[in-house]
Amino acid sequence: MENKTLPATAKMGVLSLFLIAQAAFIVNPALSGLAAQYSNIPYTSILLISTLPSLLMVPFSLIGGAVAGKKIPYRTLGILSVILAMGGGIIPFFVHSFPVVLASRVIFGIGNGLSMPLGNALIMRLFSKDKTAGMLGAGNVMQNVTGVVIQNLAGIVCARNLNATWLVHLFLAIPLVLIVLFLPEPEKEAPAAAEEKQPKQKLPGSVYVISAAYGLMFAAYYPLLLNMSAIVEGEGLGTAAIAGTILSFYTIGGMVAGAIFGSMYKLAGKRWTAPLTLLLYVGGMFIAYIGHSIPMLMAGTLISGVGIFCLWSAAMMDFQAIVPPDSLAAASGIFVALLNTGSFCASFFAGLAARLTRSDSPRTVVLCGTIVCLVIAVIWTLSKLRRPGAEPTQPAE
Secondary structure: OOOOOOOHHHHHHHHHHHHOHHHHHOOHHHHHHHHHHOOOOOHHHHOHHHHHHHHHHHHHHHHHHHHEOOOEOHHHHHHHHHHHHHHHHHHHHHOOOHHHHHHHHHHHHHHHHHHOOHHHHHHHHHOOHHHHHHHHHHHHHHHHHHHHHHHHHHHHHHHHOOHHHHHHHHHHHHHHHHHHHHOOOOOOOOHHHHHHOOOOOOOOHHHHHHHHHHHHHHHHHHHHHHOHHHHHHHOOOOOHHHHHHHHHHHHHHHHHHHHHHHHHHHHHHHHHHHHHHHHHHHHHHHHHHHOOOHHHHHHHHHHHHHHHHHHHHHHHHHHHHHOOHHHHHHHHHHHHHHHHHHHHHHHHHHHHHHHHHOOOOHHHHHHHHHHHHHHHHHHHHHHHHHOOOOOOOOOOO
16 A cells, blocks of 8 residues: 555545644643642652653553554554543543542553554555655654644643643544544555564664663653743743743754754764754753743753754664664654653652752752763764764665
């Protein structure tokens, strides 16, 4: 089926899967308000509202990748994932008990996790190689445009009515309708072809090393996003709506990354792309740390967002060079799983940094994260430059 020309509606159905991922950030502008609402709950426990879904995404993204198209059709799994994410997202609007809120975040995380591998997997199955890069870029832009819109919307809603923030999850009805109406199902592989397949090869160790490094860096970075509302409101820079606007610059950074990565890869090459993106990653964090104004916080969040998403694409390009084609999905699953592990561990990193520094300032946590990311970036860069490798004959578009 990959050589067939798909109608525009089918492409719309595939790209609709990328609308789901950023729903995890809806609650971030409301964290400061939720901490005040549940004043008897430790702040590190409040952060679980944002980070707990990331923990659930780890196993369920692997499960989704394993069963999609094999035991459960893509469309069925897509519909199930959206229903779980939307249902789990809006439950706290009706029931305010903190244990129920955490339970609802578990349901949300399961749905979000199941959807994570579907978009990339379908693009690989449905489109020829010369169109894959373009569709992946379009999916990245779609994902981050959604993030900009819903985070700004969540910030505005939160400033007016904290409890109504949960209803922003109803936007997931849009991908649900598009999946039901337009998502194509790939043709199943012929039994004969499956029998001729050779046994799967083990993934190279560097896949786990790269994925673990990215996950550790994100664990150190994510507290910047988690504490943005605390920084903005605590320092008198603005309201939750302003914090939501600043957070949206992270996803704008993802959009910029999707637009420039192909050109960056062509200019910097395989050897220098990762070091360049690491510089943007850490540099953006440092700008956010020293920035005591809204424009500086926006700039730091934007630059770090560009670095994070470009580094993700650079890692995928490295995987393409070292992983057999039939194992790319598994390598991507490992990467996403460790990324979400890092997201979940962010609240524990924030607590550890606060205890070690004996400081309650959210900026101190950001500084600790910047230092950790700098150390990993230096090691990653030195490792990359010591192994130049061969340049690909066809750089990513």
